[in-house]
Amino acid sequence: MHKYQNISSQVIKRLPRYYRFxxxxxxxxxxxxSSRELSTKMGLTAxxxxxxxxxxGGFGQQGYGYAVKSxxxxxxxxxxxxxxxxxxxxxxxxxxxxxxxxxSFEKRGFKLIGIFDNDKQxxxxxxxxxxxxxxxxxxxxxxxxxxxxxxxxxxxxxxxxIVERLHDLGVRxxxxxxxxxxxxxxxxxxVENVHLNxxxxxxxxxxxxxxxxxxxx
Amino acid sequence: MHKYQNISSQVIKRLPRYYRFxxxxxxxxxxxxSSRELSTKMGLTAxxxxxxxxxxGGFGQQGYGYAVKSxxxxxxxxxxxxxxxxxxxxxxxxxxxxxxxxxSFEKRGFKLIGIFDNDKQxxxxxxxxxxxxxxxxxxxxxxxxxxxxxxxxxxxxxxxxIVERLHDLGVRxxxxxxxxxxxxxxxxxxVENVHLNxxxxxxxxxxxxxxxxxxxx
Numbered sequence: 001m002h003k004y005q006n007i008s009s010q011v012i013k014r015l016p017r018y019y020r021f022x023x024x025x026x027x028x029x030x031x032x033x034s035s036r037e038l039s040t041k042m043g044l045t046a047x048x049x050x051x052x053x054x055x056x057g058g059f060g061q062q063g064y065g066y067a068v069k070s071x072x073x074x075x076x077x078x079x080x081x082x083x084x085x086x087x088x089x090x091x092x093x094x095x096x097x098x099x100x101x102x103x104s105f106e107k108r109g110f111k112l113i114g115i116f117d118n119d120k121q122x123x124x125x126x127x128x129x130x131x132x133x134x135x136x137x138x139x140x141x142x143x144x145x146x147x148x149x150x151x152x153x154x155x156x157x158x159x160x161x162i163v164e165r166l167h168d169l170g171v172r173x174x175x176x177x178x179x180x181x182x183x184x185x186x187x188x189x190x191v192e193n194v195h196l197n198x199x200x201x202x203x204x205x206x207x208x209x210x211x212x213x214x215x216x217x
Numbered sequence: 218m219h220k221y222q223n224i225s226s227q228v229i230k231r232l233p234r235y236y237r238f239x240x241x242x243x244x245x246x247x248x249x250x251s252s253r254e255l256s257t258k259m260g261l262t263a264x265x266x267x268x269x270x271x272x273x274g275g276f277g278q279q280g281y282g283y284a285v286k287s288x289x290x291x292x293x294x295x296x297x298x299x300x301x302x303x304x305x306x307x308x309x310x311x312x313x314x315x316x317x318x319x320x321s322f323e324k325r326g327f328k329l330i331g332i333f334d335n336d337k338q339x340x341x342x343x344x345x346x347x348x349x350x351x352x353x354x355x356x357x358x359x360x361x362x363x364x365x366x367x368x369x370x371x372x373x374x375x376x377x378x379i380v381e382r383l384h385d386l387g388v389r390x391x392x393x394x395x396x397x398x399x400x401x402x403x404x405x406x407x408v409e410n411v412h413l414n415x416x417x418x419x420x421x422x423x424x425x426x427x428x429x430x431x432x433x434x
Contacts, residue, residue: 010227012422016415024398041401079418080425094318098311099413108414109421149424173424175417181241184258190427192420194413196316197325198233200392201296203409204326205229207366207390208297210407 011052015079017042018052022072034065081109085148085173088141090162092117092125092132095177096153100127110149114141135162142169149173156180228269232296234259235269239289251282298326302365302390305358307379309334309342309349312394313370317344327366331358352379359386366390373397 021042025033039046053059056078059071076082087110089096096115105112115127118135125132133141141147150171154162159180166174167186174182174191182191238259242250256263270276273295276288293299304327306313313332322329332344335352342349350358358364367388371379376397383391390407391399399408 012419013415015422016412016418019418020412020415078422080421081418083421083425085421085424094311094315098315101311103413103417105417108417109425110417149420173420173427175420190420190423192416192423194416195233195237196320196411198230198237199409199411200320200322200325200327201233201236201298202229203366203390203392203407204298204300204302205232205296206407206409207302208300208326210390 007055011055014044014052015075018049019072019075019079019081022068022075025068026072030068032065033068038066079109081107083109084111085109086111086113086146087149087151087175088112088114088116088147088171089151089153090116090135090138090166091153092119092122092127093153096151097127099151099153099177100130113145113147116141138165139169142166142171147171149175151175152178152180154178160185224272228272231261231269232292235266236289236292236296236298239285239292242285243289247285249282250285255283296326298324300326301328302326303328303330303363304366304368304392305329305331305333305364305388306368306370307333307352307355307383308370309336309339309344310370313368314344316368316370316394317347330362330364333358355382356386359383359388364388366392368392369395369397371395377402 021038035046035049039049042049053071056074059066059074084106087105089100089112092100092115096117100112100115103112112128112130115130115132116135116138117123117132122132123134147166147169148171150166150173152159152162152174154177156179159178159182163174163180163182163186167189172189174189176182176191176193177196179195179197181193182189238255252263252266256266259266270288273291276283276291301323304322306317306329309317309332313334317329317332320329329345329347332347332349333352333355334340334349339349340351364383364386365388367383367390369376369379369391371394373396376395376399380391380397380399380402384403384406389405391409393399393408393410394413396412396414398410399406
């Protein structure tokens with residue numbers, strides 16, 4: 001059974017934002033926050049926030065607001081961040097390196113256990129104390145180490161073959177930076193896509209919308 | 218006046234997806250697609266797609282479906298991709314380099330005109346035919362070159378000071394990879410945030426939700 005029934009994907013998408021904001025409040029020493037204050041900071045209505053949190057059983061107390069620390073921990077728990085899913089990274093180019101170096105995997109429910117590339121120059125170099133391994137050794141590695149998830153920092157063209165190999169090895173969860181649409185080809189997997197192009201196009205839309213609003217061009 | 222009134226942010230967020238899917242259909246030689254086929258491929262309902270497109274005047278013809286090429290061009294136009302906004306990139310680390318190298322700025326309404334870093338090792342090196350410039354020369358550069366947008370690939374700690382300088386220089390549009398919440402401090406700007414941590418947490422949620430659904434752990 002799923003932990004929570006019928007939670008809309010919109011609510012789920014807002015959870016990391018709540019988690020992020022609450023984390024910042026914690027860092028700044030807040031212990032309590034009213035739903036009104038939280039809503040102002042997050043640009044949502046107070047009733048929206050109450051509705052969202054009620055999906056998971058509700059946390060607030062009328063008139064007392066939310067206890068920041070416990071709400072932060074609860075949302076972290078809902079997100080599953082207390083797990084430690086093993087992840088392997090495919091592609092040690094600039095993007096792969098940036099992902100490996102910058103992400104706090106441990107705080108997000110993951111542990112990075114391997115990095116793979118087919119570039120002989122990169123194989124054997126270390127990224128975040130993990131040696132870059134020859135992509136040819138993927139099968140060997142995955143037989144010795146269970147990989148719960150794969151992070152794909154590879155070109156679109158390379159993706160179909162690599163995903164097929166990963167799928168054959170039982171990897172069912174993907175953090176996908178490639179432009180290959182994995183879910184079109186497999187229906188027994190979980191994919192979270194990062195579409196940087198989409199984000200850039202939304203910026204473009206918002207700039208052009210604003211420029212025309214103010215008469216600039 | 219804004220180009221289109223009262224378009225919900227959810228609809229706007231779907232536009233790049235439509236654009237991406239239609240681009241793939243074009244690449245594969247499709248000239249027409251029914252709203253039913255498009256909806257199956259995109260995981261939306263046909264009526265949702267009709268509703269979305271009707272916000273912009275509507276494009277389909279009952280029984281004939283959509284002309285792929287003209288819908289693709291129209292959505293590109295709505296997104297403002299026929300603009301050429303000048304953008305500067307701040308931060309030439311792995312992430313900045315990945316963004317500079319991988320993004321097709323010209324196809325997304327932008328032109329990358331400058332790259333800045335304060336690391337002496339990086340200053341003077343070339344990324345995508347653009348020399349990395351000393352961050353100290355930002356003011357000089359921006360007086361000679363109008364920057365419509367800034368791309369921030371910098372640590373959270375460095376962001377407040379750099380954004381203040383950019384804001385003083387008249388830069389009002391930001392593609393923000395840093396964890397600094399710019400919109401909390403400025404209300405006359407457009408910000409599109411890329412929160413990779415949020416995406417990773419959503420993957421974690423979906424894995425833990427699926428594992429409990431299937432009894433795995």
